[in-house]
Amino acid sequence: MHDDQNQNETPSGLKALRSVPLQPSAFLATRVQRNFESSATRPKLDQKKNKASFLVGTGLMALALVVVGFWQLNAFIPPTKSNEPVFALGKPYLIRMDIREISHAEIAYAEISLGGDNIQFSSEKFKHIQRDKTIRIAAKSFSQKQYLPVVVEGVENGKAQVTVRFYNDRHELVTTRQMDLNFMGPKT
Amino acid sequence: MSVEKINWISVIERVLRNERPAVTELIQAAQTPLFTFCFHLCKNKQLAEDLTHDALLKSLSSLSQLQNQESYLPWAKKIARHLFLDYLKASENSKVHLQFDELPESADFTQDPISVEQIHASRTLQLLDEEDRTLLILIDIQEMSYEDAAVTLDHPIGTIKSKLSRARDKFSVLYNDNGTKSLADSSIRQELELKKKISN
Numbered sequence: 422m423h424d425d426q427n428q429n430e431t432p433s434g435l436k437a438l439r440s441v442p443l444q445p446s447a448f449l450a451t452r453v454q455r456n457f458e459s460s461a462t463r464p465k466l467d468q469k470k471n472k473a474s475f476l477v478g479t480g481l482m483a484l485a486l487v488v489v490g491f492w493q494l495n496a497f498i499p500p501t502k503s504n505e506p507v508f509a510l511g512k513p514y515l516i517r518m519d520i521r522e523i524s525h526a527e528i529a530y531a532e533i534s535l536g537g538d539n540i541q542f543s544s545e546k547f548k549h550i551q552r553d554k555t556i557r558i559a560a561k562s563f564s565q566k567q568y569l570p571v572v573v574e575g576v577e578n579g580k581a582q583v584t585v586r587f588y589n590d591r592h593e594l595v596t597t598r599q600m601d602l603n604f605m606g607p608k609t
Numbered sequence: 610m611s612v613e614k615i616n617w618i619s620v621i622e623r624v625l626r627n628e629r630p631a632v633t634e635l636i637q638a639a640q641t642p643l644f645t646f647c648f649h650l651c652k653n654k655q656l657a658e659d660l661t662h663d664a665l666l667k668s669l670s671s672l673s674q675l676q677n678q679e680s681y682l683p684w685a686k687k688i689a690r691h692l693f694l695d696y697l698k699a700s701e702n703s704k705v706h707l708q709f710d711e712l713p714e715s716a717d718f719t720q721d722p723i724s725v726e727q728i729h730a731s732r733t734l735q736l737l738d739e740e741d742r743t744l745l746i747l748i749d750i751q752e753m754s755y756e757d758a759a760v761t762l763d764h765p766i767g768t769i770k771s772k773l774s775r776a777r778d779k780f781s782v783l784y785n786d787n788g789t790k791s792l793a794d795s796s797i798r799q800e801l802e803l804k805k806k807i808s809n
Contacts, residue, residue, distance in 0.1 A: 429774055431748075433726075434729065434780070434784045435730060435780065436749070437730050438649070439752070443644060449640055449644070449661060449662060450636045450640055453640070453665045454632060454636055457632060457669050565699055
């Protein structure tokens with residue numbers, strides 16, 4: 422194939438590897454086709470990159486935020502009668518969803534939904550995200566992380582929820598994480 | 610489906626016209642050469658499948674950006690290689706390291722038995738750095754042309770030739786290192802014999 426005079430020859434060991442017949446699994450083609458077709462009919466994950474960047478890159482904002490965690494909410498925030506943590510209005514909160522026990526190999530993407538009209542996503546950089554009630558991010562954005570960061574802000578008093586649903590590549594729900602919040606107090 | 614027989618230009622044009630059978634045709638034709646490339650690159654069947662899947666999806670989604678449609682396969686391999694490099698980088702950052710030195714199980718290849726020479730060559734290949742390994746996989750194992758390898762690696766053809774020559778020398782030194790080879794061969798033989806005994 423390569424007839425250069427000055428080129429050294431293909432080592433014999435590599436020639437031996439040519440005859441190793443490798444085949445992917447029988448399901449690979451179906452998997453690719455299905456995912457390609459579904460990506461053509463729903464918003465592409467790549468198009469959500471800016472949103473993913475917002476979620477992943479929240480480290481820069483962290484200094485200005487109150488950091489809370491699922492596992493220690495009660496230690497940080499005075500509970501109400503119903504034991505829901507209370508959050509001030511008009512102030513961004515970084516919520517770190519604990520995903521250490523999730524099998525990342527199974528997850529293709531996560532869908533973060535906000536329950537209630539009184540809560541919105543918060544981002545200095547991506548203002549438009551405030552209008553969304555649900556955003557979807559690819560697993561590769563958080564597959565190496567122990568926590569999934571979500572920044573939210575309360576706009577009216579009352580209860581709200583942050584729900585994260587994790588899906589596999591067949592769009593089947595794998596697991597869910599939910600957090601109930603209670604916004605209270607004057608607007609800041 | 611044979612890779613040689615497929616008319617990439619015609620298939621890609623039909624894919625761009627949203628013809629579903631053309632998508633199937635393209636995936637069927639590209640998956641084996643892409644998987645073979647990925648497997649030799651990472652020597653891990655599951656990872657190779659994931660890389661192949663992602664590279665196929667990514668290439669299909671951005672097919673309209675491909676200027677020379679005849680170069681689909683080298684271009685898709687370029688995408689797969691970048692995905693692999695991203696994976697390596699992410700693994701490094703999270704201190705998760707790939708285990709390259711595991712013996713390739715026969716199930717990782719096919720049902721066919723594999724020879725000591727093939728196992729030794731496969732192990733030697735993993736000792737090279739990623740770019741040298743990629744070059745040897747493309748040109749010496751998959752018999753790709755210099756022009757196509759230049760597309761995958763994004764180098765001029767002259768650079769490909771000189772890098773290939775050096776990569777072959779490095780491979781040969783490692784492969785023919787008598788002490789290492791005989792040691793490796795004897796351990797591989799022992800493992801193969803053990804497997805044979807277990808399967809019997």
